[in-house]
Amino acid sequence: EKGGYDHFMLKEIYEQPSVIKDTYRGRLLADKGIIKLGGLEEYIPKFINADRIIIVACGTSWHAGLVAEYIFEDLARIPVEVEYASEFRYRNPIITENDVVIAISQSGETADTLAAIKLAKEKGAFVYGICNVVGSTISRETHSGTYTHAGPEIGVASTKAFTTQITVLTMIALKLAQVKGTISKSDYMMHLRELDMIPTHVAAALKSNDKIEEIAAVFKNATNFLYLGRGYNFPVALEGALKLKEISYIHAEGYPAAEMKHGPIALIDEHMPVVVIAINSNHYGKVVSNIEEIKARKGKIIAVVTEGDTVVRELADYVMEVPKTPESLTPLVTTIPLQLLSYHIAVMLNKNVDQPRNLAKSVTVE
Numbered sequence: 001e002k003g004g005y006d007h008f009m010l011k012e013i014y015e016q017p018s019v020i021k022d023t024y025r026g027r028l029l030a031d032k033g034i035i036k037l038g039g040l041e042e043y044i045p046k047f048i049n050a051d052r053i054i055i056v057a058c059g060t061s062w063h064a065g066l067v068a069e070y071i072f073e074d075l076a077r078i079p080v081e082v083e084y085a086s087e088f089r090y091r092n093p094i095i096t097e098n099d100v101v102i103a104i105s106q107s108g109e110t111a112d113t114l115a116a117i118k119l120a121k122e123k124g125a126f127v128y129g130i131c132n133v134v135g136s137t138i139s140r141e142t143h144s145g146t147y148t149h150a151g152p153e154i155g156v157a158s159t160k161a162f163t164t165q166i167t168v169l170t171m172i173a174l175k176l177a178q179v180k181g182t183i184s185k186s187d188y189m190m191h192l193r194e195l196d197m198i199p200t201h202v203a204a205a206l207k208s209n210d211k212i213e214e215i216a217a218v219f220k221n222a223t224n225f226l227y228l229g230r231g232y233n234f235p236v237a238l239e240g241a242l243k244l245k246e247i248s249y250i251h252a253e254g255y256p257a258a259e260m261k262h263g264p265i266a267l268i269d270e271h272m273p274v275v276v277i278a279i280n281s282n283h284y285g286k287v288v289s290n291i292e293e294i295k296a297r298k299g300k301i302i303a304v305v306t307e308g309d310t311v312v313r314e315l316a317d318y319v320m321e322v323p324k325t326p327e328s329l330t331p332l333v334t335t336i337p338l339q340l341l342s343y344h345i346a347v348m349l350n351k352n353v354d355q356p357r358n359l360a361k362s363v364t365v366e
């Protein structure tokens, strides 16, 4: 049942090239320039005319929501707020009929997300669901939605659910951008072609597995990790830190790289591994400066870099390569080495990777 893998988590990490493809199969026709999402078509005007989109979710699904905030605002120019479902529901939030709420949930059973949906519906908002489990409560309670088609996710630590959620959210953003006219025809076509390449890129990123295992061996006894990223990769830093915490029980924090100087830099010394997403993007120069600041304080750098990178490779103690893709799609590839890093560290520490202590696959308590 684990398909020859030692753990469900590893199997699910390795399934990502195929399940990402399953997620967009029949929905993304890159050559024809078509994105067709059954649940979305008739509601496109609702999205386009919305005052804002509010995304509600928990945990890893909330991180997918944060990635979506960048892509929706960047490409479709629709204001987005991303909320922890638990905070949203208890805050007496301002919601109107002109808001569109997107609820993201792998299990489709998360109690706080479900309660946030009910509240949004009471206030008259249109609620769109992105779930993995077909027929789940959240998929039934939402007005419409899109399934991720990642297949069953058994490992408690969410991996393929995250990348397939981002795949769906990216398709929605591109579709809205096209209809609204906020993206040029050539940029739109380029994004579709590049999205269609993501399974190949993810497969390439997985090839670094052995190297990542070696890096894991070096750092497995660290007691703290810092994860840094900028822009689209800030949420990836949060997700990388969450993966490490939940399965290895090592304390880890994700931060926007620029925030380091506002506090966390005080933590850095030779015992602090810092995982930096330093891909070749708009933020490259700034991230390189952040790495230099960490080096100056003797922090150890593990960098996620674009294939062929030379500058960061010189500075970093260890690098994990990912293929080049447009910045808006990078979370789909930069996440992969971080999943593998946390997996190997947890295995080396003899932790129960698939069923970490105190955690459940669906959180049906509030």
Ligand code: F6R
Residues within 6 Å of the ligand: 058, 059, 060, 061, 062, 104, 105, 106, 107, 108, 109, 110, 113, 156, 157, 158, 159, 242, 243, 246, 361, 362, 363
């Ligand atoms: C992390 C993890 C949790 C879930 C969260 C939401 O790896 O699995 O943080 O992401 O409990 O669950 P869903 O997506 O089922 O609503």
